[in-house]
Structure formats: structure tokens, C-alpha cells
Amino acid sequence: MxxxxxxxxxxxxxxxxxxxxxxxxxxxxxxxxxxxxxxxxxxxxxxxxxxxxxxxxxxxxxxxxxxxxxxxxxxxxxxxxxxxxxxxxxxxxxxxxxxxxxxxxxxxxxxxxxxxxxxxxxxxxxxxxxxxxxxxxxxxxxxxxxxxxxxxxxxxxxxxxxxxxxxxxxxxxxxxxxxxxxxxxxxxxxxxxxSENKGLTTDVIGISIPALTNVDETRIYDTDLINNLKAKFKEWKSGWKEQHLVTGDEFDQETYMEGHKPFIADKKIAIKTRIFILLDHSSSIAEQEIQYKKATLALCEVLDFLKVQFSVYAFNTEQKQVTVLDDKT
Structure with missing residues (x-):
């Protein structure tokens, strides 16, 4: 209270x-x-x-x-x-x-x-x-x-x-x-x-792989979103980073170039681990279902583009099971 x-x-x-x-x-x-x-x-x-x-x-x-x-x-x-x-x-x-x-x-x-x-x-x-x-x-x-x-x-x-x-x-x-x-x-x-059986229990949850169906993916395949995400991830992985500072000392370029060799440092970033994504497919996403699926599909496309190993699972509250949607491991 x-x-x-x-x-x-x-x-x-x-x-x-x-x-x-x-x-x-x-x-x-x-x-x-x-x-x-x-x-x-x-x-x-x-x-x-x-x-x-x-x-x-x-x-x-x-x-x-x-x-x-x-x-x-x-x-x-x-x-x-x-x-x-x-x-x-x-x-x-x-x-x-x-x-x-x-x-x-x-x-x-x-x-x-x-x-x-x-x-x-x-x-x-x-x-x-x-x-x-x-x-x-x-x-x-x-x-x-x-x-x-x-x-x-x-x-x-x-x-x-x-x-x-x-x-x-x-x-x-x-x-x-x-x-x-x-x-x-x-x-x-x-x-x-x-209500003791309605909470968290130790029951074994089944995992199923959905059969292929004739689903129209054009509604959830957002090309602009996928390309923008690819650009952002690519920039994060191997792009330039520019900083703008409000305060600081006067920049002496000759001293900086002599004291920092090589002047340009190339730092490679790689994702060397496997990623597991768990999605909520219960009725709580009904109002945002299309946007939810667009974001999921775009993320999968980008991870595959970056050659990252990942798996996607989804759960619901009706059938009480986990579904494998994609597996790139």
C-alpha cells in the first residue's frame, strides 16, 4: 500500500x-x-x-x-x-x-x-x-x-x-x-x-518445427528497414567514428601524429558467439503483430548478412510449446 x-x-x-x-x-x-x-x-x-x-x-x-x-x-x-x-x-x-x-x-x-x-x-x-x-x-x-x-x-x-x-x-x-x-x-x-499449476512449473516443454506453408512474406518483408539495419551494423562493425567535444585543450596535430603511430588505427570487431532469440507469439502482440514480424525478419536478414550464427525460437500461451522459426547455427 x-x-x-x-x-x-x-x-x-x-x-x-x-x-x-x-x-x-x-x-x-x-x-x-x-x-x-x-x-x-x-x-x-x-x-x-x-x-x-x-x-x-x-x-x-x-x-x-x-x-x-x-x-x-x-x-x-x-x-x-x-x-x-x-x-x-x-x-x-x-x-x-x-x-x-x-x-x-x-x-x-x-x-x-x-x-x-x-x-x-x-x-x-x-x-x-x-x-x-x-x-x-x-x-x-x-x-x-x-x-x-x-x-x-x-x-x-x-x-x-x-x-x-x-x-x-x-x-x-x-x-x-x-x-x-x-x-x-x-x-x-x-x-x-x-493456481499452482498455472505458474512456473518443471513440466517438459515441447519444441516443434513448423511445416512449410504458402505464406505471403511480402507483408512483413520490409526492404528499406533491412537495408538501413545492414548499413548501421556494417558501420558499427567496420566504420569510422567521429567525435565532437565541447571543451578541451587546443589540438596540436603535429604532436599528436608524432606521439600516436600509426596515426590511423584499424580495429576489427567480430561477433564470435552464437545468438539465441526468443520471441513472444502470445496474444499480447496482436495489435503490433505486423511490425513485430517485420523487425524480427529484418534482424534475421542482417545477422545472416554478417555471417553470425543464430537461432530463433517463439513461444505462445495457448499450445504451451516452443517453435523453432529459424536456425543458422
């Missing part, structure tokens, strides 16, 4: 990027809920862990406390710890601006560029420096220490209550059970089983 609906992700090391990424998280989350309402329980479950891992505001100082407080209040609906009333008022004001911006962005389908302007407005509301360094959040619980189910349930109760105005009434017990997620996963497994 983020890749599809967000055009940039800035670094969280500075205040501007941190706040913009926070706004984008909420915007993408809101858009995602329109695609699948079952996402609500997953979001609350994720916020349950996020609440446990957010730092106490008492442990932060200066403007960093304001930025972290805004993130907690805006995303989770409350703050952890205590802070002065004046600072909390700034956070509430900034969160109100952010909520209105998210609502307007979703309704009018604004993107990341528009959200950047709102991020600047929030920074002015918090009265902080946009280049303020943001430290890495320190989790409340140490890594590897398991928390009890009761602790997590209390957290989910708190978060679901805070976000009830956005998500409606949700049952924390059902969220922890994850029944809806498991049901969705079962559906995906069933779809994967039904």
Missing part, C-alpha cells in the same frame, strides 16, 4: 522526515481500510505492540519530547508519561491539524507532496526546528523478554478505546484470536492450490 500510494519516505533522523512519515502512515492506513475493512483489527493489534515499545515522555527532554508526544497522541490516541500543560496543548493543536489534513487528503485524493506542506505547518505549530535530530526510541521492555497475555490484553483495551472514534467498537479478545486473519490466510492458501 505504501509503495503504491506514497511517493517518498524521508529519514526519521530529523523532525521534518519523522513527522511526514508519521502523517503518511496514518494516510496510507486510512486508504487501506477502504480496500479491506478487516484491516481494523490488524491495525489495533499492531498499535498494541507500538504502545508497549514507545518510550515514556518523562525519559525525553527538550523538543524531542514534543515530537514523540505528538506521534503517540496522533497515532495511539494518548501519551505515555507526563508533560507540562503548555506542551500538551501544542501537541493537541498539532494533532488536530494532522487529523484534518488526513481527512482532506483522503477525500480529495491528495498525495505525499501535499502532505509535506502540512508537515511544515505541524512543525510550526509545535515550534520546533525541522532539522531537529530525533533519537532512536528505546522500548519499554527489553528485547527477548516475553510479556504476558494479560498485559497485552490491557494494552489492546486501552488502544481500542482511544481509537474507537476511528475504528468503532472492537473486541480485544477477537483481535488476539486473529480468527479473521486466519480465515483470510486459508482463502489465500486455497487460491494458491488452485
Amino acid at each position: 505504501r509503495i503504491r500510494h506514497s511517493t517518498k519516505i524521508l529519514s526519521n533522523d530529523h523532525a521534518f522526515g519523522f513527522i511526514l512519515n508519521t502523517l503518511e502512515t496514518r494516510r496510507i492506513e486510512t486508504i487501506g481500510r477502504e480496500y479491506w475493512q478487516g484491516m481494523d483489527e490488524e491495525i489495533i493489534f499492531n498499535y498494541g505492540f507500538a504502545w508497549l515499545y514507545r518510550p515514556l515522555l518523562n525519559s525525553l527532554y527538550g523538543h524531542n519530547r514534543l515530537v514523540e508526544g505528538f506521534t503517540q497522541y496522533f497515532l495511539l490516541g494518548d501519551i505515555k508519561g507526563e508533560m507540562p500543560p503548555s506542551a500538551f496543548e501544542k501537541i493537541q493543536k498539532a494533532a488536530k491539524i494532522a487529523n484534518e489534513a488526513i481527512k482532506e487528503a483522503v477525500e480529495k485524493k491528495y498525495g505525499t507532496d501535499w502532505m509535506e506542506k502540512k508537515a511544515s505547518e505541524i512543525i510550526r505549530s509545535l515550534e520546533i526546528d525541522p532539522l531537529l535530530t530525533i533519537p532512536i526510541s528505546i522500548p519499554k521492555i527489553a528485547s527477548g523478554i516475553a510479556m504476558t497475555e494479560q498485559e497485552f490484553m490491557r494494552t489492546l483495551n486501552k488502544v481500542s478505546k482511544y481509537r474507537e472514534s476511528d475504528f468503532g467498537e472492537l473486541d480485544p479478545t477477537k483481535i488476539t484470536e486473529g480468527k479473521q486473519v486466519f480465515d483470510e490466510f486459508k482463502v489465500l492458501l486455497e487460491e494458491a492450490k488452485r
Whole structure:
């Protein structure tokens, strides 16, 4: 969802990027809920862990406390710890601006560029420096220490209550059970089983050589294209190369001729390998079929003219086979 609906992700090391990424998280989350309402329980479950891992505001100082407080209040609906009333008022004001911006962005389908302007407005509301360094959040619980189910349930109760105005009434017990997620996963497994033979398989693909038929080649034999390609390839193989430079030192022809002998260097280029060409003959080329065949035939004529060993194969999706069209090996 983020890749599809967000055009940039800035670094969280500075205040501007941190706040913009926070706004984008909420915007993408809101858009995602329109695609699948079952996402609500997953979001609350994720916020349950996020609440446990957010730092106490008492442990932060200066403007960093304001930025972290805004993130907690805006995303989770409350703050952890205590802070002065004046600072909390700034956070509430900034969160109100952010909520209105998210609502307007979703309704009018604004993107990341528009959200950047709102991020600047929030920074002015918090009265902080946009280049303020943001430290890495320190989790409340140490890594590897398991928390009890009761602790997590209390957290989910708190978060679901805070976000009830956005998500409606949700049952924390059902969220922890994850029944809806498991049901969705079962559906995906069933779809994967039904389509497992339609993807890449290890089945042996047959190769056939088409029989000669009375085909009118005049429609796809483009003489001008073939001659132009021959000229270009011949020029590439044994032609002159002229360079025009905008800047450089003054050219001293006598010194150059004395220092570069022989003055004219002949470099021969040859293709000493075999070339294999695989063509798409499925229905996807139907609209450009004639031009497609003209280009293929012209390329084969040029490679044969240059005495290059090559083979041409074509595949389609109907007969599930590869056809040998030409073999000059």
C-alpha cells in the first residue's frame, strides 16, 4: 500500500522526515481500510505492540519530547508519561491539524507532496526546528523478554478505546484470536492450490518445427528497414567514428601524429558467439503483430548478412510449446 500510494519516505533522523512519515502512515492506513475493512483489527493489534515499545515522555527532554508526544497522541490516541500543560496543548493543536489534513487528503485524493506542506505547518505549530535530530526510541521492555497475555490484553483495551472514534467498537479478545486473519490466510492458501499449476512449473516443454506453408512474406518483408539495419551494423562493425567535444585543450596535430603511430588505427570487431532469440507469439502482440514480424525478419536478414550464427525460437500461451522459426547455427 505504501509503495503504491506514497511517493517518498524521508529519514526519521530529523523532525521534518519523522513527522511526514508519521502523517503518511496514518494516510496510507486510512486508504487501506477502504480496500479491506478487516484491516481494523490488524491495525489495533499492531498499535498494541507500538504502545508497549514507545518510550515514556518523562525519559525525553527538550523538543524531542514534543515530537514523540505528538506521534503517540496522533497515532495511539494518548501519551505515555507526563508533560507540562503548555506542551500538551501544542501537541493537541498539532494533532488536530494532522487529523484534518488526513481527512482532506483522503477525500480529495491528495498525495505525499501535499502532505509535506502540512508537515511544515505541524512543525510550526509545535515550534520546533525541522532539522531537529530525533533519537532512536528505546522500548519499554527489553528485547527477548516475553510479556504476558494479560498485559497485552490491557494494552489492546486501552488502544481500542482511544481509537474507537476511528475504528468503532472492537473486541480485544477477537483481535488476539486473529480468527479473521486466519480465515483470510486459508482463502489465500486455497487460491494458491488452485493456481499452482498455472505458474512456473518443471513440466517438459515441447519444441516443434513448423511445416512449410504458402505464406505471403511480402507483408512483413520490409526492404528499406533491412537495408538501413545492414548499413548501421556494417558501420558499427567496420566504420569510422567521429567525435565532437565541447571543451578541451587546443589540438596540436603535429604532436599528436608524432606521439600516436600509426596515426590511423584499424580495429576489427567480430561477433564470435552464437545468438539465441526468443520471441513472444502470445496474444499480447496482436495489435503490433505486423511490425513485430517485420523487425524480427529484418534482424534475421542482417545477422545472416554478417555471417553470425543464430537461432530463433517463439513461444505462445495457448499450445504451451516452443517453435523453432529459424536456425543458422
